Amino acid sequence: xxxxxxxxxKQFTNxxxxxxxxxxxxxxxxxGLLGPNGAGKTTLIRIINHITAPDSGSVMFDGHPLTExxxxxxxxLPEERGLYKKMKGGExxxxxxxxxxxxxRDAEARLKAWFERFEISSWWNKKVTELSKGMAQKVQFxxxxxxxxxxxxxxxxxxxxxxxxxxxxKNEILRxxxxxxxIIFSTHNMSSVEEICDSFTLINKSExxxxxxxxxxxxxxxxxxYDFTVQGDATAxxxxxxxxxxxxxxAVLPMDRTLLSVKLRPExxxxxxxxxxxxxxxxxxxxxxxxxxxxxxxxxxxxxxK
Amino acid sequence: MNNTxxxxxxxxxxxxxxxxxxxxxxxxPIVMVALMAVPTLIMLFAPxxxxxxxxxxxxxxxxxxxxDTDDVHFFAADAPQDxxxxxxxxxGLLIIDRNIxxxxxxxxILTSNTxxxxxxxxxxxxxxxxxxDEKLKGYDIENLxxxxxxxxxxxxxxxxxxxxxxxxxxxQSAALNSVGGMMLNFVxxxxxxxxxxxxxxxxxxxxxxxxxxxxxxxxxxxxLMLGKIxxxxxxxxxxxxxxxxxxxxxxxxxxxxxxxxxxMADVQAINAGTGSPDPxxxxxxxxxxxxxxTLSNTGYVAYILSLTLVFLxxxxxxxxxxxxxxxxxxxxxxxxxxxNIIAMLPIMIGFFAAMVIIEDPSSTFAIIxxxxxxxxxxxxxxxxxxxxxxxxxxxxxxxLIASVIGFIWLAGKIYRVGIFMYGxxxxxxxxxxxxxxx
Numbered sequence: 001x002x003x004x005x006x007x008x009x010k011q012f013t014n015x016x017x018x019x020x021x022x023x024x025x026x027x028x029x030x031x032g033l034l035g036p037n038g039a040g041k042t043t044l045i046r047i048i049n050h051i052t053a054p055d056s057g058s059v060m061f062d063g064h065p066l067t068e069x070x071x072x073x074x075x076x077l078p079e080e081r082g083l084y085k086k087m088k089g090g091e092x093x094x095x096x097x098x099x100x101x102x103x104x105r106d107a108e109a110r111l112k113a114w115f116e117r118f119e120i121s122s123w124w125n126k127k128v129t130e131l132s133k134g135m136a137q138k139v140q141f142x143x144x145x146x147x148x149x150x151x152x153x154x155x156x157x158x159x160x161x162x163x164x165x166x167x168x169x170k171n172e173i174l175r176x177x178x179x180x181x182x183i184i185f186s187t188h189n190m191s192s193v194e195e196i197c198d199s200f201t202l203i204n205k206s207e208x209x210x211x212x213x214x215x216x217x218x219x220x221x222x223x224x225x226y227d228f229t230v231q232g233d234a235t236a237x238x239x240x241x242x243x244x245x246x247x248x249x250x251a252v253l254p255m256d257r258t259l260l261s262v263k264l265r266p267e268x269x270x271x272x273x274x275x276x277x278x279x280x281x282x283x284x285x286x287x288x289x290x291x292x293x294x295x296x297x298x299x300x301x302x303x304x305x306k
Numbered sequence: 307m308n309n310t311x312x313x314x315x316x317x318x319x320x321x322x323x324x325x326x327x328x329x330x331x332x333x334x335p336i337v338m339v340a341l342m343a344v345p346t347l348i349m350l351f352a353p354x355x356x357x358x359x360x361x362x363x364x365x366x367x368x369x370x371x372x373x374d375t376d377d378v379h380f381f382a383a384d385a386p387q388d389x390x391x392x393x394x395x396x397x398g399l400l401i402i403d404r405n406i407x408x409x410x411x412x413x414x415i416l417t418s419n420t421x422x423x424x425x426x427x428x429x430x431x432x433x434x435x436x437x438x439d440e441k442l443k444g445y446d447i448e449n450l451x452x453x454x455x456x457x458x459x460x461x462x463x464x465x466x467x468x469x470x471x472x473x474x475x476x477x478q479s480a481a482l483n484s485v486g487g488m489m490l491n492f493v494x495x496x497x498x499x500x501x502x503x504x505x506x507x508x509x510x511x512x513x514x515x516x517x518x519x520x521x522x523x524x525x526x527x528x529x530l531m532l533g534k535i536x537x538x539x540x541x542x543x544x545x546x547x548x549x550x551x552x553x554x555x556x557x558x559x560x561x562x563x564x565x566x567x568x569x570m571a572d573v574q575a576i577n578a579g580t581g582s583p584d585p586x587x588x589x590x591x592x593x594x595x596x597x598x599x600t601l602s603n604t605g606y607v608a609y610i611l612s613l614t615l616v617f618l619x620x621x622x623x624x625x626x627x628x629x630x631x632x633x634x635x636x637x638x639x640x641x642x643x644x645x646n647i648i649a650m651l652p653i654m655i656g657f658f659a660a661m662v663i664i665e666d667p668s669s670t671f672a673i674i675x676x677x678x679x680x681x682x683x684x685x686x687x688x689x690x691x692x693x694x695x696x697x698x699x700x701x702x703x704x705x706l707i708a709s710v711i712g713f714i715w716l717a718g719k720i721y722r723v724g725i726f727m728y729g730x731x732x733x734x735x736x737x738x739x740x741x742x743x744x
Contacts, residue, residue: 013739046726049523052743068526076523082515087320098312099524143520 001060002027002151002182003048008057010043017043018054019206025151025184025199030177032193032200032214033186036301039203041186042079045153048184049076062150072101075149079156079186081140083128089139090115090124093146100147107146114142118168133160141169145176152176155186170196190293200293202300209304210296218290221299224264228277229285234258237281244268244276261289310529310536317508317537322544331545335552343556357397357425359415360390364404371436378428391418400429407440484664486691490614491660493546494683498621499653501542502629505535506649509633509725510642518725527725528718531634535626535714542622543615550611558604613690613699620706621683625649627713634717634724635732656681660688667692677702679709716741 003025010018018040025031035041046052048059050068059066062073084092090111097107115121118138128136137160145152154173158166174196177183185197193200194214202210210217230237234250241248241262248262264273277283291299321327360383363369372380383390383399390399397419403412413433415426443450509531512518521530632645659681663672667689676686676694682702686694723740724732732740 012743013736051522051527051726071524074523076520078516078519078523080516080519082517082520084320084512084517085515095312095316096520096524099309099521140520 001025002062003184004060005044005048006058006060008044008047008054008059010040010047010052010054016206018047020057021203021206021208022057023201023208023211025182027182028177028180029198030173030183030185030196032197033184033203034188034190034193034200034297035203037188040206041203042155044203045076045078045155045184045186048151048153049074072147073150074153075100075144075147075151076153077140077144077155077157079159081137083136083140085129086127088125088127089120089131092128093139093143096143097146100149102147110146111142114146118142134162134165137161138165141172145172149181151182151184153184153186156188157185158187158189158192190297193293202297204301204304207304210300214293217296218293219288221291221296222288224266224268224270225289225291226262226264226270226273227285227287227289228260228262228273228283229253230258230260230277231282231284232256234260234281237277240276240280241273244273257284309525310533313525313530313533314537314540317534318540321504321538321541327541327545331548335549335556338549339553339556357422358395359398359400359425359429360384360396361400361402362387363402365402365406367440368402368406368433368436371439372429372432375428378425387416391416397422397425406433407437410434410437483667483691486610487664487667487688488661490610490687490690491657491664491684493614494618494621494687495653495657497542497546497618498625498683499650501538501622502625502649502653503646505538505626506629506633506642506646507639508534508538509630509721510636510639513634513725513728514638522725527722531630531718531721532714535623535630539619539622539626543619546615546618554604554607554611610690614687616703617683617687617706620703620710623710624679624683624706624713625653627710627717631717631720631724631737634721635727635737637728637731641731652680653684656684660684664688673698677705679706682706719743 001024003023005021005023007020007022008018009016009020021040021044033041033044043052047054048066050066050071061067061070087095090108093111094104094107097111098104102110112121115124120135120138123131123135123139128139131139141157144154152173157169157173161169170192173183173185185193187193197214199213200211200217201208212220237260238248238250241260244264245262245268246265248260251259251261253259262273264270274283274286356377356379358379358381361369361372361380362383369380369382374380380400385393387399390396398415398417400415401413403409406412410433413429415429439454442454447453512521518530525533628649632642632649636642636645656675659671659675663669663675663685666672672685672689675681676689676698682705686699686702719741720737723743724737
């Protein structure tokens with residue numbers, strides 16, 4: 001585990017920002033930090049970044065209690081981010097790299113490489129005011145990763161990027177993970193969670209309401225949802241299947257096929273349903289119907305708010 | 307290099323490399339030296355345009371006794387009135403009634419030019435004496451001319467400040483000290499408000515464009531604030547040091563060059579305490595001699611400048627902390643301008659109190675205000691040219707240092723929380739709560 005947050009609470013004047021939140025981030029993974037606006041994600045990120053101190057609870061980094069000295073091993077790209085407007089891109093990046101403990105020479109060499117990689121070398125001497133938002137975002141991304149941190153925290157990294165650059169960024173994030181970095185990824189974009197996250201934590205109203213590996217949680221939320229595809233006439237099938245399911249939907253597919261999306265009763269096993277289908281129709285396809293992260297997010301938050 | 311020094315370096319270089327900084331730094335000392343030197347030089351050299359006054363003396367008593375001054379010449383009217391007045395070389399026609407001794411208001415000047423107070427004063431001063439003499443003559447006193455010559459006296463008051471350290475005493479001129487006090491008061495006011503506001507605006511800007519969010523993941527907010535205060539302070543110091551050096555160079559090198567040698571000799575005599583400045587003999591005003599004397603006394607200028615530096619640095623740090631608190635508690639310049647009064651009010655009180663205090667620099671009021679940390683920088687500097695006892699200076703400096711430490715600590719607390727607060731303007735209760743946050 002690169003990061004272990006243990007029962008962390010933080011209270012501000014009029015509200016509780018975090019209430020007994022625990023989570024563990026495995027080394028070398030991409031970890032999603034999800035939750036509605038105002039749930040407490042930013043407070044948690046600030047605690048990890050040693051910007052604010054928790055009222056209670058502890059944060060372990062790479063096996064020891066997190067201290068200020070660990071900050072050089074953390075890279076943080078905040079959601080609300082800016083640069084010094086009147087400073088030149090290259091000079092500014094060197095300043096931030098030095099703050100993260102790089103020598104000027106190292107910083108310059110690494111930056112040159114990154115600027116070439118992103119094909120933005122010509123921005124080196126441009127003031128930030130002369131850069132577009134997307135351009136500034138690229139510089140910010142480089143600033144975040146330049147000191148090769150063990151832990152990277154990206155808060156809505158793709159906002160402000162066009163699809164092409166978002167793809168470039170996504171590839172860079174995965175490349176960094178493959179190189180051994182751990183990534184905490186906070187976003188509202190559930191499809192990108194499905195694409196790149198291994199595990200996640202869902203925070204709602206200051207509490208951790210759901211944690212785990214993406215695949216495992218999906219299966220847990222699937223709860224007997226299956227898609228049966230049958231060939232030919234399906235009218236005989238419906239009455240046989242009905243007693244076994246809580247709900248079902250049918251859809252007619254091309255080539256004389258029918259799709260039945262069902263949710264099995266809790267006591268019913270998949271085997272029984274297959275037998276029922278087999279006895280009255282030609283089964284040509286069977287899929288476990290996994291919910292999307294979007295479904296999980298909505299149902300988990302709604303459940304918690306009940 | 308640790309992070310605080312990186313922040314200091316960035317803040318410093320960003321400002322010092324600005325064109326506006328370079329221009330201001332070069333132009334202001336030139337203007338200041340000019341402001342100091344020009345009146346002196348004008349007094350010494352530039353004769354105001356000569357004024358020729360035609361006199362029509364019906365009494366026959368006054369004209370023979372009117373003496374020409376540097377810029378006013380009298381001569382008997384030798385042409386008709388209209389012709390005299392239309393002559394460009396004649397400033398005006400002075401008409402004196404026949405019974406002027408009995409009726410002193412029987413005198414007037416006709417002129418096609420504007421009225422001139424110095425001319426009126428010259429004429430009335432001289433005529434008063436002449437008429438007094440004429441009246442005295444009416445009493446038939448023996449050897450009257452000799453008596454009158456003996457009676458004529460000119461008085462110049464010089465204040466000698468007797469200090470414990472220096473038994474010889476130090477010659478002072480209240481007029482010069484007032485000017486010095488005013489200038490130092492203004493310098494302090496100018497630097498504290500200008501650079502304090504600079505801190506505030508720079509914090510608001512960082513907060514506004516969210517660059518703070520990135521910085522604080524590497525630098526502790528308190529370090530950042532300190533780095534900013536020190537960085538901007540070094541900019542102010544750079545500026546004032548350049549100004550100080552230029553001004554001292556001008557006063558020690560250039561002043562002796564432009565001022566004639568005989569005047570300088572008199573000035574040096576005053577500085578050495580051996581001269582008995584006699585304005586008539588020196589041919590210049592005694593205050594002018596004092597100004598030149600003081601400015602060319604390098605040791606004295608250095609003493610004043612180093613005290614200025616101490617109060618400038620401490621005053622700046624105190625108000626920088628206050629301005630930083632304001633900057634951290636608001637989102638935009640509009641909100642800041644309302645809270646600004648918290649910092650500006652004590653500065654203004656100090657500034658205006660200092661102007662009053664110059665009239666009576668050792669009053670209890672003055673001493674108290676020069677101990678209160680918020681007004682001390684301005685008020686104390688206004689008093690310094692008059693001479694302030696060492697214990698008062700030491701006390702004021704100690705109180706200031708303690709306040710600076712306290713306020714920077716407080717500002718750090720508020721800054722740390724304030725920079726992440728967006729949206730609503732905090733109340734004073736909120737600010738008090740922020741101080742207690744972990």
